[in-house]
Amino acid sequence: MKRIIGRLNPEDRHVNIWGAGFSGLILGYYLKDQGYSVTIYEKSNKVGGKIQTKKTAHGLAEKAANALFLNQDGIELIRELKLEPIIATKKLKRLILLKGKPRRPFQIKLFTKIALNAYKKPPLISDGLTVADFFEPLIGEENLKNYVSPALGGLYAETAEKLHFKSIFPQVGKRAQLDSYWAFIRMLMKHYKSQPKLETSGSVSFEGGMQTIINRLAEILKKDIKLNSKEPTKLKGNTVICTDAQSAAELLKEARPELSAELERIKYKQLSSTTVFLKREIKSLNKSFGTVIPLNSGFHSIGILNNKAIFPANNPNISSYTFIGHQEVGRKEIVEDILQLSNEITQDDIEHIETTFWDKALPVYDLQLFLAIKKLHQLASKEQNLAIFGNYVAGISLRDMISAAKNFSRNPADYAENP
Ligand SMILES: Cc1cc2nc3c(=O)[nH]c(=O)nc-3n(C[C@H](O)[C@H](O)[C@H](O)COP(=O)(O)OP(=O)(O)OC[C@H]3O[C@@H](n4cnc5c(N)ncnc54)[C@H](O)[C@@H]3O)c2cc1C
Numbered sequence: 001m002k003r004i005i006g007r008l009n010p011e012d013r014h015v016n017i018w019g020a021g022f023s024g025l026i027l028g029y030y031l032k033d034q035g036y037s038v039t040i041y042e043k044s045n046k047v048g049g050k051i052q053t054k055k056t057a058h059g060l061a062e063k064a065a066n067a068l069f070l071n072q073d074g075i076e077l078i079r080e081l082k083l084e085p086i087i088a089t090k091k092l093k094r095l096i097l098l099k100g101k102p103r104r105p106f107q108i109k110l111f112t113k114i115a116l117n118a119y120k121k122p123p124l125i126s127d128g129l130t131v132a133d134f135f136e137p138l139i140g141e142e143n144l145k146n147y148v149s150p151a152l153g154g155l156y157a158e159t160a161e162k163l164h165f166k167s168i169f170p171q172v173g174k175r176a177q178l179d180s181y182w183a184f185i186r187m188l189m190k191h192y193k194s195q196p197k198l199e200t201s202g203s204v205s206f207e208g209g210m211q212t213i214i215n216r217l218a219e220i221l222k223k224d225i226k227l228n229s230k231e232p233t234k235l236k237g238n239t240v241i242c243t244d245a246q247s248a249a250e251l252l253k254e255a256r257p258e259l260s261a262e263l264e265r266i267k268y269k270q271l272s273s274t275t276v277f278l279k280r281e282i283k284s285l286n287k288s289f290g291t292v293i294p295l296n297s298g299f300h301s302i303g304i305l306n307n308k309a310i311f312p313a314n315n316p317n318i319s320s321y322t323f324i325g326h327q328e329v330g331r332k333e334i335v336e337d338i339l340q341l342s343n344e345i346t347q348d349d350i351e352h353i354e355t356t357f358w359d360k361a362l363p364v365y366d367l368q369l370f371l372a373i374k375k376l377h378q379l380a381s382k383e384q385n386l387a388i389f390g391n392y393v394a395g396i397s398l399r400d401m402i403s404a405a406k407n408f409s410r411n412p413a414d415y416a417e418n419p
Contacts, residue, residue, distance in 0.1 A: 002170065002394040004404055005373070006380040006387030008238045008412035013037060015238040018251055020225055021049020022065075023390045023401050024242035025217040026077075028224060030409035040221060041229035043247075047218045050361075053209030054354055058318045060209040060311055061275035061354040064361070065398055066322060067203035067310050068213070072196050073403045078204070081216045085204035088309045092289035096150055097299065100340070102284055102291045110147055113139045118181040125176050128367060131168055132160035138181050150292040154303050156365050156396065157269045157324070159295065164370045203289075205310040240387045244268065244360050245372075248388055256386070259379050265372045266392050270327030271361035274334045275307070277351040281319045282342045299340065300333035301325040318351060330355055363392035381415055 004027075008015060013036050017024045020042035028038045050064035067088060068074055078085050095102035117138050123129060135148050149159040156163055166172065171191045178184050206212035218225065235255050241248045249263035285291060289309045293299045301323040308319065323334045331353050338345055363369060369392060376388065387408070391397075394404030 002400065002404060004240070004387050004389040004408040005376050005393055006240075006383050007385075007415045008240070008387060009385040010413045012238050012385065014039070015240060016041065016236065017240045017242055018229075018232075019043075019049070019242035019247070019390070020047040020218075020227075021242065021390070022051055022214070022398055023405070024049075024240075025214065025221065026402055027240060027242060027389055027405040027409065028221050029217050030405050031412070032221070032224070034409045036409075038221070038224050040225045041232075042225060042227050043229055043231075043243075045227050047225060047227070048211065048214035050358065051210050051214050052356075053211035055208075056277070056352055056354060058277035058352050059307070059315050059320050061320070062209055062322060063273055063354075063356040064358065065210050066305055066307075067205045068210070068398050069203050070198060070201055071399050071403060072198060073406050074204075074399045075198060075200060077402055077406075081213070081220075083206055083212060083216060085200075086206060086310060087200060088203040088205070088289060090202060092287060092306060092309045094154075095288045095291045096147060097291050097293040097297060098146060100297075102288050105147055105151060107147075110139060110143050113143055114181070118185065120181055122178050122181055122184060125165065125172055125178070127166070127370065129165040130161055130367075131163040131165050134165050135160065145296075146294050150294045150302070153295075154290065154292040157271055157302065157362050158364055158366070162364065162366050164365055164367045167365045167370050203310065209311070235386065238385045240389055242389045244390060245363060245392045246360065248390070256379075259376060259388075262372045262375045262379065263388075266369050267364045267366070268360035269362045269364050270357070270359055272325045272327060272329045272355055272357045274301075274323045274325065274329070274331070274353060274355040276321050276323065276334060276338065276353050278319045278321070278338075278345065279317075279349040279351060280345065282321065282338065282345065284341055285321065299337050300329045301337050304337075327357060327359075330357075362396055365396070387412070 015031050015036050015038045017028050017038055017040045020040045024040050025047060028040050031038050052063040054061045054063065096105045120137055123133055131148065131152065132144055135144055144160055152160060152163055171187060231251060241251055245263045245266035249260045252260040285304060285306050288306050291304045293302050303324040305322040307322060323337060325333065391401065394400055
């Protein structure tokens with residue numbers, strides 16, 4: 001598991017947290033649970049950061065995260081918070097758009113390539129290796145473009161050529177060379193088999209959307225949150241910075257210029273999230289939970305979520321879909337995508353559209369981020385009461401952040417992990 005960078009002084013039982021997005025709130029929650037008192041300073045006038053659910057007359061529209069993918073820590077958190085999860089139906093599948101149609105990701109062509117090339121020795125696992133470098137000898141350029149890039153794009157919004165292999169597959173650990181691709185496949189299978197069996201699995205949301213989890217955390221921490229906070233002139237006592245990397249760089253500019261310079265190197269991807277409410281279903285998507293779309297396939301969006309999977313309580317006469325696109329993708333482009341997906345739907349079927357643009361949507365998990373994180377761990381190992389956390393540190397998904405925050409709060413002074 002990836003660790004929050006830095007350490008705290010356990011003799012001082014108070015922690016100042018900067019940022020009340022999911023990372024700041026979840027860390028505040030677990031630290032409080034361990035007997036620390038916390039103050040969470042938030043620059044804006046609201047908590048939750050990117051997680052925001054808008055209630056419209058037609059149903060719910062998420063501005064960023066649509067669901068929490070469960071692990072054991074996620075299950076325990078939901079129970080502790082006394083939340084009622086809505087479990088996404090397993091009947092709907094994760095699909096890939098190929099030749100204009102959503103299809104199952106595992107196609108004969110892909111399997112055949114894997115079977116034929118699995119005996120090959122993969123390239124050396126160096127720091128500079130990208131996901132594309134690793135998989136190309138196994139499955140070839142076309143399969144990489146059609147399957148691996150869109151599948152990873154659904155999580156990281158980047159192509160295999162950009163994504164850094166060791167960051168995406170931390171399971172390889174410190175191994176530099178694998179004997180064959182079979183060894184890699186076996187290693188992944190062993191890793192997944194070693195994970196504890198979950199009583200509930202898959203993705204969940206809540207009746208009020210993802211805002212529900214934010215509201216519950218904010219309720220527990222209500223006396224500890226200070227909205228509209230000005231940047232501190234000096235860092236005092238135990239401090240954890242829980243913002244995006246660029247804001248963290250700004251916060252640490254004076255006090256820790258070296259840390260600040262590393263944080264500044266971390267790049268972000270711009271994205272848009274558009275929820276469309278339609279009078280009828282897009283038939284080609286009716287069996288999909290989510291559909292990822294290869295680049296250069298003639299579509300503007302890179303992924304589509306079928307909201308009936310997670311919002312069954314929405315108006316049953318309205319179908320809603322969330323389209324994730326690159327920054328420049330807005331209403332016009334999403335309507336073009338819908339018309340391409342269905343020749344039955346017309347402009348008159350569109351009831352409502354909600355679009356959110358995120359300038360710093362997700363950190364780019366590339367070599368630069370890997371090197372910056374490595375350096376940040378080295379620099380922060382000298383710190384006694386400073387730590388940094390957020391989705392560029394411990395994983396993009398909320399479930400990774402839950403596990404990292406829980407783990408850190410149990411022993412925030414320990415810095416045993418060799419990054
Ligand atoms: C379109 C989209 C879809 C996604 N879908 C999913 C999904 O389905 N499932 C999932 O698990 N994850 C998903 N994610 C990822 C997840 O939403 C994010 O990783 C997570 O919400 C980020 O939380 P954070 O606390 O790291 O950052 P943020 O949400 O950015 O919070 C940072 C907070 O710090 C505050 N801040 C900044 N500067 C300062 C300062 N100087 N002082 C005080 N406060 C400051 C900000 O105002 C903000 O409130 C998605 C992300 C996007 C963009």
